[in-house]
Amino acid sequence: EADPAAPAAAPAAEDEKEIPKPEMTAKKPDEAEFAEKVEKVQARMETLHKRIQEIKENLDSRESLRNASSTESGQARQRLQELRARTRAAQAERNAIYAEINEHEDLRKARSSTIADLKKAVPYSSVEEIDRVIKEKEHYQETHPLKLNEVKKLMAEIKDLQHAKPRVKELHEVTEQIKRDKEISNVLYAKLKEKSAEVNAMRDVERKQQEEVDRLRKEDEGTRSDVPGLLKERDECKKQVGACRDEIKKLRDEHNNAKKAYAEQQRLLKRWQSQERRKEWLKREAERDARRKEREAEEAKRVPWEEEMDLCDMLITYLGRYVKPAAAAKPADAANGHSEGFGRKARQEEEAFFVGGGSKKAKKGKKPKSSEPAAIKVTHTPEVFANFDKLQLRPPLVAAECANAIEAIKAKKEWFKTAPPKSELKRQEEEAKRKLAAAEEAAAEAAKKAEAEARKAEAEMRAAEEEERKATREAAEAAAAAKGDSAPKAGAAAAKSPSSGACVLSIAPVSETGVVVSITTP
Secondary structure (H helix, E strand, O other), rough: OOOOOOOHHOOOOOEEEEEEEOOOOOOOOOOHHHHHHHHHHHHHHHHHHHHHHHHHHHHEEEEEEEHHHOOOOHHHHHHEEEHHHHHHHHHHHHHHHHHHHHHHHHHHHHHHHHHHHHHHHOOOOOHHHHHHHHHHHHHHHHOOOHHHHHHHHHHHHHHHHHHHHHHHHHHHHHHHHOOOOHHHHHHHHHOOOHHHHHHHHHHHHHHHHHHHHHHHHHHHHHHHOHHHHHHHHHHHHHHHHHHHHHHHHHHHHHHHHHHHHHHHHHHHHHHHHHHHHHHHHHHHHHHHHHHHHHHHHHHOOOOOOHHHHHHHHHHHHHHHHHHOOOHHHHHHHOOOOOOHHHHHHHHHHHHHHHOOOOOOOOOOOOOOOOOOHOOOOOOOOHHHHHHHHHHHOOOEEEEEHHHHHHHHHHHHHHHHHOOOOOOHHHHHHHHHHHHHHHHHHHHHHHHHHHHHHHHHHHHHHHHHHHHHHHHHHHHHHHHHHHHHHHHHHHHHHHHHOOOOOOOOOEEEOOOOOOEEEEEEEE
């Protein structure tokens, strides 16, 4: 009564908390509907992209034609720029003249202040006048008797006049410089007047050119009056494209959230179904455990090998009819109160059960032929063979073997009476098998270890043989070298007496890979 689906029915963990049945509120999202909505928005967005591209191509074509062709408006703007550059250059020159004039004015004012200061300090206008006054005072000093104080005063005045000469010279130089500055200022003012007239003329030309440019611009704007509308339409299309992207993002978010909700619902449903299956499995397991315990209790009340012992009795009865003579069977049947017909019928039924068919009736008026029991062949049904095999006994094939077979069955029955229970016997068999497997494993491990040691010993033996061959070669080489060195010295003596002073080298093989080298010296 084992449940083959028990492992699959108990996937839940024992410590897993019980969950209620989930509410099936989330519906499975329709992928086709979602794809259709997204496709509609993408088609609308594609139309807007096409319109934006058309506007861009229109504006680019106009701009390229405007920049590529040398139109009258472009030439007029270029001429206006040239005039403005020339006007700015003339204004810079005029400003430089203004700066130079202002510089000279500042110098003139400073020199005028210096002249005023010098005139206040020195009341004379030239050095000659000062020399004349000095001579007069010296003449007065020489021609008039003067007191000491008067002489000192007169000498001080002469000294002051001498000191005033440099100031008079400076006054004269500054006065001359002011005259030169006035001439330079007059020249600068003339240049300023000329440059101002030039600037004014340039401004007039620039103003006229600006009027021409404005006129051409107005004409050009008349031909480009739809450009602001196109730019506005382009911006609106871009806004709509952004709105389409946001709408697609919103649709995807809603679809993904619905998929997540549905997946979570399915996950909870599967978990709940697994939980319910586990409950059913546990319930069936409890029922199976109860039935098993009942069977074990019943088996404990019964004799351990009752079925096999009954089988032994049945086989003994089955084989007994081949051992007992036929004449002895009839009185026994009569003694038991059975009629001849009833006994014959019973034997036929027994033969039908054990042999597989009834015995043929003898012909009327004729007796069946008698034969010796040893020569009678016993035919068994497959069920009988199976029963013998169950008892681990060989079924008899002739009637002479039936007595020994019955004794073997009786001995088997006696063994069943003292044999341990089937469970214990099975446990003993498993234990024996386990010990046998462990012994085989240990033997295999020992064999591996012995094989490894044999390989190691073989390797060591080969290494020793190699060392021996190497030593033999070295000895042979040393002997050959010794013989070569002694040959020149003993050449003459060897010619007279070959055996005196000669070394004898002998090499004898001892195996396929080894030799013995011996050197004999006199």
